Amino acid sequence: MKKIICMLILGFVTTTSWAGAQTWCVFDPLGTQGDISRRLQDIRLYALQHKTQLKFDTFKDEKDAIQAFDQHKCSGLVASNFHTYRYNHFMGSTSGIGLISNNRVARMLLQLLTNPNVEKRMLDQNYEVLGMIPIGTAYMIMNTQQISKVSQLKNKTIGILENNPPQLALVQSVSAKPVYVDFATAVDSFKQKKIDILAAPAYGVLPYNLKKEFGESTQVVNFPVAYFAINIVIRPQAYPNGFGHQIRTWFVKNSNVLAAQAMQWENHLPAYYWADISGYEKQGYEALVAKIRNRYVDSGYYDAYFVELIKRLRCLDDPKSLECRR
Template identity: 80%
Template structure:
């Protein structure tokens, strides 16, 4: 059926208006059969309507996808919001600590992608951010004894990304030890007990038998660390005028489906893996995270407009959040 639809769409597009093929480098740990890749096939249908025939080159290692994009082997890149930060600070800030707190807030953000004030911040001279696939909240996964106090993080080895100063500052603030990882080796290092705590979305661990492969004591702390998403950036000069806007419209129209998928992944993680911490500890941690985050807003690392926007959305979702109280 999908092939038939594609052929029908191609028949409606004149040869004169055809913009040709464009390739996106796509990071998906599960390859061409992964959920991220399947979602991009839906985006491809909208691209066809806008005179672009998208081809995808899949990478299980994110560094390889980014390298290929930088070498201009692809005109588009679908990779983590943490690492697309270098191309667009606005969309990269979606992975900021203490910002997008859950899939509901992520969904509200998706609804605004074609807002004029948001859209202009996604368009740069060399790169343009055109969409975001929610993967879910990153939680602390522990293979050490249960931790229910921030003070118990002292001297624990926490896996963080090397080029992420706010994550480094957060680890230092709880007197833990930073262990640098990337998405290609993080889970293996965790399984080998070379790190004690791994921040990851449920999507990242669902393929594993957690108790068997990570250890019987493994638990997931039910408290958000950051938000993980796949961001899409392109070189706009390679595409027809208005292409980015049309793709962002697709994400706006499909915000519910995209967020629902992320929620479904989190719901698939069995209840006995989750560990709760007290409201008192949550409030103390939130205050610490907000302080560090605001420091990096002042330094220009996080996009200030994005931070204020997410604060407003978060207050709609959770009026009791500390920055929402008056």
């Protein structure tokens, strides 16, 4: 009799240790066969080992994924760091202009996701960030003549995201003309010559023959503007205690693989597309970006702790950069 009771208790504990299947609304412009969706399958298997079942509802338009999440049709959201800013300013700041400078710095950030000082900033009463899938540095892609000086950006049309004041301020600071785009329309706007310059990661244009489809003068300026990544946000109340930490542990363990994939995408962009600007112009642009970035740190738009942390990581990566010189 005791044996039967123990078996019943064990069965109850085992059953209740499993969370009900949770659905994540996923933005993947390539659908269920895209790189983001494939990476999520790895996370799904890892979560399964920790007694949590995940299901994915995939959207090719990011607005639809966010809307479904806000309507509580799913307990998790997988979307860009630009548009998950509203749920967590710390990890939303990963999209900040002039902050994460390359994939190496992104990798170092991933390695810190279980650090207590970092981890506590990824959780509040309503939302929790589980991790970040690196996509790569956003560069200026131009279908106009080569621009070697910041002053040559004057009167050029530049695509920016709505509700992103720092991007607007940066464009206005170089006397260019902002044109609002979203991830669903940005490439088409560029292709149709509605904008002269598009900021995008190499991953976003790899499917295209740039010179054939966008024009012979198309080039990618080898200077980082911002960093593009996919953040995973959940409503923690729907998950077992410790679930967020477990998934962040997965990101720490896989930080090298995740960053290496983003590096590979950038390396796949043929060398003849890249355009370099002089060291002098780079310094001038860095100073301009830093000035605008600091304005939005002071206003509280960018998370101050994140900015300081990333500055330290950037200086570890490149001690000779302008901001790291003593």
